[in-house]
Every structure is written in C-alpha cells, then in structure tokens.
Amino acid sequence: MIRLENVTKSYSAEVVALHDASFEVAKGEFVFLVGPSGSGKSTMLRLLNREERPERGAVWVAGRNIVDMPPGRVPHLRRNIGNVFQDYKLLTEKTVFENVAFAQEVIGRPRHVIRQQVPAVLDLVGLAGKEDRFPNQLSGGEQQRVSVARAFVNRPLILLADEPTGNLDPATGEGIMRLLDRINTTGTTVVMATHDQRIVNTMRKRVIQLDRGVIVRDQARGVYE
Amino acid sequence: MWSRLTYTLRETWASFQRNITLTVAAIITAAVSLLIFGLTLLIQEGFDNLLSRWEGGVEMIVFVQAQATEEQRSVIEEALAAQEGSIIASWSYCDVACSLEDAQRLFAGDPATLELLTETNIPTQYRVVPTEGTDVLTLRALREAYQDGLPNVLSVTLAEDQLDLISRLQGFVGLYTTGLWISLMFAATLLIWNTIRTAMFARRREIEVMKLVGATDWFIRVPFMLEGLVQGIIGGATACGALWFINNRWTAGVAEFPENSGFAALVVSDGYLNWVMLGIIAFGALVGMIGSGIAASRFLDV
Numbered sequence: 001m002i003r004l005e006n007v008t009k010s011y012s013a014e015v016v017a018l019h020d021a022s023f024e025v026a027k028g029e030f031v032f033l034v035g036p037s038g039s040g041k042s043t044m045l046r047l048l049n050r051e052e053r054p055e056r057g058a059v060w061v062a063g064r065n066i067v068d069m070p071p072g073r074v075p076h077l078r079r080n081i082g083n084v085f086q087d088y089k090l091l092t093e094k095t096v097f098e099n100v101a102f103a104q105e106v107i108g109r110p111r112h113v114i115r116q117q118v119p120a121v122l123d124l125v126g127l128a129g130k131e132d133r134f135p136n137q138l139s140g141g142e143q144q145r146v147s148v149a150r151a152f153v154n155r156p157l158i159l160l161a162d163e164p165t166g167n168l169d170p171a172t173g174e175g176i177m178r179l180l181d182r183i184n185t186t187g188t189t190v191v192m193a194t195h196d197q198r199i200v201n202t203m204r205k206r207v208i209q210l211d212r213g214v215i216v217r218d219q220a221r222g223v224y225e
Numbered sequence: 226m227w228s229r230l231t232y233t234l235r236e237t238w239a240s241f242q243r244n245i246t247l248t249v250a251a252i253i254t255a256a257v258s259l260l261i262f263g264l265t266l267l268i269q270e271g272f273d274n275l276l277s278r279w280e281g282g283v284e285m286i287v288f289v290q291a292q293a294t295e296e297q298r299s300v301i302e303e304a305l306a307a308q309e310g311s312i313i314a315s316w317s318y319c320d321v322a323c324s325l326e327d328a329q330r331l332f333a334g335d336p337a338t339l340e341l342l343t344e345t346n347i348p349t350q351y352r353v354v355p356t357e358g359t360d361v362l363t364l365r366a367l368r369e370a371y372q373d374g375l376p377n378v379l380s381v382t383l384a385e386d387q388l389d390l391i392s393r394l395q396g397f398v399g400l401y402t403t404g405l406w407i408s409l410m411f412a413a414t415l416l417i418w419n420t421i422r423t424a425m426f427a428r429r430r431e432i433e434v435m436k437l438v439g440a441t442d443w444f445i446r447v448p449f450m451l452e453g454l455v456q457g458i459i460g461g462a463t464a465c466g467a468l469w470f471i472n473n474r475w476t477a478g479v480a481e482f483p484e485n486s487g488f489a490a491l492v493v494s495d496g497y498l499n500w501v502m503l504g505i506i507a508f509g510a511l512v513g514m515i516g517s518g519i520a521a522s523r524f525l526d527v
Contacts, residue, residue: 049437078437083438091434102434102435103434106232107438108229149432156440
C-alpha cells in the first residue's frame with residue numbers, strides 16, 4: 001500500500017528532515033511513527049499526502065509513485081487518504097454534520113449519498129445525536145471524533161494521523177485509539193505519528209522509530225522504548 | 226452535479242456577505258470606471274458623427290440647393306471635372322437619400338430640424354477630395370470661385386474650418402477620459418483582487434481542509450471567480466444605469482441648444498447606446514472574473 005525508497009527531504013542545507021528513509025507498509029497494517037520532535041514524523045506524513053516532495057527517492061502510494069504525479073492528479077490521490085490532526089482542523093462555523101458532509105460535498109458526492117453516509121459514520125464514532133452541535137459545544141475528545149469521522153467518511157484506503165491524542169487526556173486518547181483500531185479492522189491502512197508512549201506500548205503494533213530524519217528501528221508488535 | 230452547483234452558489238453568496246465593505250468598494254470603483262469607459266465611447270461616437278462627412282480624404286463639400294435642375298448640376302460637375310488631376314483628385318455626388326442619411330447623424334440631437342428636412346428641400350452635396358499637392362490657399366480660392374460662380378450653390382465648406390478644432394477636441398477629450406477609465410479600471414481590478422484575497426485568507430482553514438480531502442483547485446477557485454464575476458456584472462449594470470441617465474439628459478439638453486450650434490451631431494443613437502451598455506457589462510464581468518481568477522490561483526496555497 002505504501003513504499004518509501006531511499007527518500008531524502010530537507011528544508012535547508014542545515015535542516016534535513018528525512019535521510020535515505022525506506023520502508024514498506026502492507027494493506028491493512030497499523031503503523032506507529034515514533035521519535036522526538038523534529039525527528040521527521042510529520043514530514044513523513046506530509047510526503048505520503050503529497051503536501052511535500054522529496055529531493056531524492058520514490059514514494060509509492062496505492063501502486064503509484066506520487067513524487068512526479070501531475071498536480072491535477074493530487075486531489076484524486078487524496079480522496080484515498082484520510083487525515084486526522086492533533087488540532088482537529090474542524091470548521092467552527094459548521095455543525096458536526098456539516099463538517100463531516102463537507103468532505104463528501106467537495107468531491108461531488110450526491111446529496112442522497114451524503115444524507116445516508118454521514119449519520120452512519122457519526123454513529124460509528126459515537127456521535128449519533130450530536131449532528132447539530134458546533135465544534136465549540138463539544139469536548140476535545142468529541143471534536144477529535146468528528147475529525148476521525150471526516151477522515152473516514154469517504155472510506156479511504158489509508159488514514160494518516162498526526163498526534164491525534166496529543167491534546168487529549170489519557171482516557172479520551174484511549175477512546176480515539178480504539179476508534180482508529182476499529183477503522184483499521186475494516187481494511188484501512190493506518191499510519192500514526194505519536195509521542196504517546198503509553199498508547200504505543202498498549203497497542204503493540206508495528207513501530208517505526210525516527211531519529212533526526214533517520215529510521216533507527218522498524219519493529220513488528222513493537223513498544224515505544 | 227446539482228450538489229456542486231448548489232455548493233458553489235451557496236459559497237459565493239456567503240463570501241459576498243462576509244466581505245460586504247470591500248465588495249461594495251470594489252463594485253463602486255468598477256462602476257465609476259466603467260461609466261467613464263462608456264462615456265468615452267459615447268463622446269468618441271459623437272465626434273465621429275461630426276467628422277463622418279470628412280471621411281476618405283474629403284476636404285471640401287459643395288452644398289447644392291434642392292431646387293437645382295439637372296442642367297445646373299451638370300454645370301457644377303463640369304466645373305469639378307475641369308479641375309480633376311490638377312487640384313481635385315476625385316469627387317462624388319451625395320444625392321438626396323445620401324444627404325438625408327448624413328442629416329440623421331448630424332442632427333441626431335435636434336429632432337425638430339431633422340423633421341423639417343425632407344426629400345424635397347434637403348441640399349445635396351458634392352464631396353471633393355483634393356490632390357496631394359493642393360494647399361489650403363488654393364482650396365480657399367476654389368471655394369470662393371464655386372460659391373460665387375456656380376449656379377444654385379448653397380454653400381461651400383472646407384474641412385479645415387471644422388476638422389482642426391474637432392480633431393483637437395476629440396484628441397484632448399479622448400486622451401484624458403481614456404487615461405481616467407484605464408486608471409480606475411486598474412484600481413477596480415486591484416480592489417476585486419484584494420477582496421478575493423481577503424475572502425481566501427478568511428477561509429484559509431476551510432481551503433486547507435478542502436485540499437486535504439481531495440477537492441480540485443478548480444472546485445475551490447470557482448466560487449471566488451463567480452464572486453468576482455458578480456461584482457463586475459453589478460458594477461457594469463450600475464454604470465449602465467448611470468450612462469443611460471446621463472445620455473438621456475444630454476440628448477434632451479442638446480435639443481434645446483440653438484440651431485447650427487454644431488452640438489446636434491454629438492448625440493448617439495439608441496442602438497449604439499445599447500451596444501455600449503452590453504459591452505460595459507461584458508467588460509465588467511470579464512475583468513471581475515479574470516481579476517478574481519488570478520487572485521484565487523495566486524493565493525490558493527494558503
């Protein structure tokens with residue numbers, strides 16, 4: 001599903017975000033990217049989403065090398081990728097329903113499909129009955145659930161999560177992780193960047209550890225260390 | 226398709242309301258510049274009406290009274306033919322129908338005079354193109370000779386009597402009005418550009434999310450372009466209203482000017498005005514759409 005081949009990405013001569021990184025993620029896998037701040041986790045996610053392009057190497061997503069993908073094809077790539085962020089990135093003037101529906105609306109899904117799929121995904125993330133609330137009327141955990149619902153509503157092949165529990169208390173964070181695990185069991189590949197030692201150690205999924213842009217460990221059913 | 230259309234219209238309307246102050250400023254500036262653009266076209270048309278009889282190198286017109294007989298006209302034509310090659314390069318006869326058509330342009334703003342002119346009383350014209358080497362003094366001498374020596378000649382007019390002043394006036398007015406509308410149109414484009422930029426900045430988070438969930442650049446851009454287009458159309462329509470009012474007042478005013486004041490030709494026909502108004506709306510729409518389209522592309526990476 002994902003393959004990085006000798007990828008190097010730098011923001012300046014001094015700041016090398018990734019250096020000669022290579023790994024492969026199979027369909028349906030759940031992978032943690034761990035490492036200290038500035039180790040290259042977020043850059044890795046941005047490369048997979050084609051928000052950044054590497055100086056060297058190839059990035060394969062769903063069978064296509066996306067490094068030289070024409071800009072016009074990038075939106076189609078992103079329709080196969082869901083994104084969850086630490087700060088949720090919800091639209092504050094839209095309701096819960098509208099925030100999730102927005103992801104379908106902008107790619108031209110018909111109204112009847114939106115009316116059918118959005119309540120189903122809100123039910124999945126445990127927000128049934130809160131469709132008409134605005135983000136500022138929800139707790140942090142609930143806001144992150146909306147964010148997950150928005151990322152999953154188009155049934156993406158891959159879900160990228162950048163510190164999704166970073167702003168949440170441990171109990172709420174666990175709830176989000178259960179949700180991501182559940183989404184993973186539907187066949188969606190999940191790549192999650194995190195600092196949360198407890199979650200990594202509890203979930204025991206594959207761990208790729210980065211240090212100053214270099215992959216220093218790739219371990220199945222790994223722990224944080 | 227329907228879902229996209231409603232989304233686009235909804236977003237355009239929302240953005241319109243969100244930036245109401247800037248939107249109004251952009252519309253007013255566009256309207257003023259388009260109005261001046263329209264006025265420039267009307268003024269130029271008025272001058273063209275005045276100058277139309279002098280087209281094709283014509284520098285002298287011999288007006289013949291309506292009651293002139295065929296024989297008398299033959300005498301005039303023989304006199305013209307006698308000068309062909311030396312002073313006169315060519316000449317043509319503008320008959321009753323041609324003269325009536327000419328009067329329609331010249332007296333467009335003076336319907337009372339126009340009404341008095343009929344097939345039986347309108348003077349016909351001989352339009353004379355002099356040879357390259359003919360100077361003004363020779364033409365003036367020829368005018369005197371024709372006026373005094375030829376039968377039933379009403380008057381002889383030389384282009385230099387009218388042409389120089391009108392041309393200078395036309396150039397002067399044309400230059401300044403053109404400069405003014407181009408400057409204002411540029412300001413209007415910048416204002417539309419800035420409105421769109423502000424709208425995009427206000428919605429940067431939304432645009433970021435749209436891009437991340439796979440919206441195409443065109444899908445994001447179209448509501449902003451539509452907003453610019455609507456601003457241009459509203460500005461154009463406002464300018465049309467003002468232009469129609471000004472033209473109406475001018476036409477009514479010219480009718481009250483003294484006869485032979487020369488202003489009667491400075492009135493345009495309704496058909497021309499309609500074309501100008503249509504052009505103004507189209508031009509406003511084009512400028513609005515292009516300005517906003519460029520801004521939307523330029524600031525898409527918010």
